[in-house]
Amino acid sequence: MASLNKVTLIGNCGRDPEMRTFPSGGQVCNVSIATTEKWRDKSSGEMREQTEWHNLVFNDRLAEIAGQYLKKGSQVYVEGQIRSRKYQDKDGIERTAYEIRVREMQLLGGREGMGGPSGGGDDEGGAYAPRRAAPAPRAPAPAPRQAPAKSSSGFDDMDDDIPF
Numbered sequence: 001m002a003s004l005n006k007v008t009l010i011g012n013c014g015r016d017p018e019m020r021t022f023p024s025g026g027q028v029c030n031v032s033i034a035t036t037e038k039w040r041d042k043s044s045g046e047m048r049e050q051t052e053w054h055n056l057v058f059n060d061r062l063a064e065i066a067g068q069y070l071k072k073g074s075q076v077y078v079e080g081q082i083r084s085r086k087y088q089d090k091d092g093i094e095r096t097a098y099e100i101r102v103r104e105m106q107l108l109g110g111r112e113g114m115g116g117p118s119g120g121g122d123d124e125g126g127a128y129a130p131r132r133a134a135p136a137p138r139a140p141a142p143a144p145r146q147a148p149a150k151s152s153s154g155f156d157d158m159d160d161d162i163p164f
Contacts, residue, residue: 005081007100009054010108011035013074017058019067029063031056031070033078055099056080062105075108 011033018030033056038049056078058066070076080102089095 006079007082008077008079009033009035009100010075010077011054013070013072013076014053016072017067017070019063026060027063027067029058029066029070031058031066033076055097056102057083057099058102058105062102066102066105069107077106077108078102079104 014032014034016031020028020030022028033054034051035054036049036051038047040046041048056066078100080100083099083101085097085099087095087097
């Protein structure tokens with residue numbers, strides 16, 4: 001029988017990443033993220049919420065990227081696998097920790113999620129700026145309908161409307 005160990009999370013970093021470099025040159029980055037479930041209690045009608053904390057482990061190149069761009073409060077999407085790790089606590093009692101070994105990561109949100117300066121000015125660039133501006137090129141679309149006699153195909157002036 002086949003098995004699957006896959007975790008997909010979207011959450012916010014609860015602390016700045018902790019980076020470590022090994023003598024071999026490999027890197028590891030640890031960070032915790034919070035996911036919050038919200039619902040309305042059926043009996044009382046009150047809003048309820050439950051927050052879960054997840055320990056993430058990034059390795060090598062992904063660790064370098066996470067250490068550079070993630071910070072406390074950053075929203076992030078991750079995919080990975082659950083791994084258990086046994087250790088002894090300070091009293092000598094054996095414990096088990098569960099971690100998410102991250103295989104894929106996507107920074108979410110605005111420039112805050114990318115580790116850049118925060119703010120909402122229209123002149124800010126960054127990887128997410130085109131997504132905010134994407135609906136704007138659709139506004140001029142009615143122009144070809146108003147002047148169909150300009151060209152027989154209606155595609156001659158569309159080069160200006162392409163958003164990329």
